[in-house]
């Protein structure tokens with residue numbers, strides 16, 4: 001029996017995967033996504049990482065979607081190989097085009113992050129951008145990430161929190177497994193429960209303008225903005241050496 005979205009009365013869970021809406025898939029191709037969501041997250045995560053990983057030979061782009069992060073990962077982390085994995089075959093077809101633009105080797109695999117065809121302790125860094133709020137079995141995905149990371153390796157996580165995913169417009173336009181959404185604190189607890197190490201300085205929480213109910217308009221025109229929960233968490237989670 002599928003779980004139904006209480007607002008839209010749509011089925012929200014089919015097995016392990018809730019396919020994104022057409023609008024959501026289109027949004028991933030926009031300049032707004034690339035400039036204000038993805039590129040900013042890559043820069044902020046790089047700053048949080050603070051050069052603690054030397055020589056990123058293999059990066060996994062987990063839930064790579066259309067591969068729009070490949071060139072950014074190459075530019076910022078200079079890997080020898082990027083492995084892009086996504087469950088949505090249609091997105092992977094578009095990722096192939098982005099892979100061809102890279103100088104480094106890019107391998108693409110279609111499938112779930114809950115069961116990766118990647119050897120143990122073989123990956124230096126995992127880039128997980130806006131993935132977990134799409135994954136029904138988040139703990140299983142994190143166990144897989146722990147398995148494939150080398151000791152001392154890290155996941156760079158950028159995630160949207162429950163307050164944003166549960167907001168009316170997001171429910172209207174996008175599709176997610178609603179029963180697994182988490183607050184920032186709950187994401188930190190989950191990642192730590194798998195064995196990853198996260199210090200206070202590895203975490204950054206925020207409310208980017210695109211995640212605010214008024215899209216940051218009140219702040220831009222100088223009005224006090226409404227008290228709102230954290231909508232976004234960035235964190236560096238390290239597998240102990």
Ligand SMILES: C[S@@+](CC[C@H](N)C(=O)[O-])C[C@H]1O[C@@H](n2cnc3c(N)ncnc32)[C@H](O)[C@@H]1O
Pocket residue numbers: 016017020028038062063064065066067068069085086087088091111112113114128129130131134135136
């Ligand atoms: C919001 S998109 C982000 C895409 C990409 N990381 C980016 O920033 O452009 C989330 C992606 O996760 C993928 N996804 C959802 N569940 C997945 C799973 N269990 N395994 C692999 N990919 C998954 C979706 O198909 C989608 O491409």
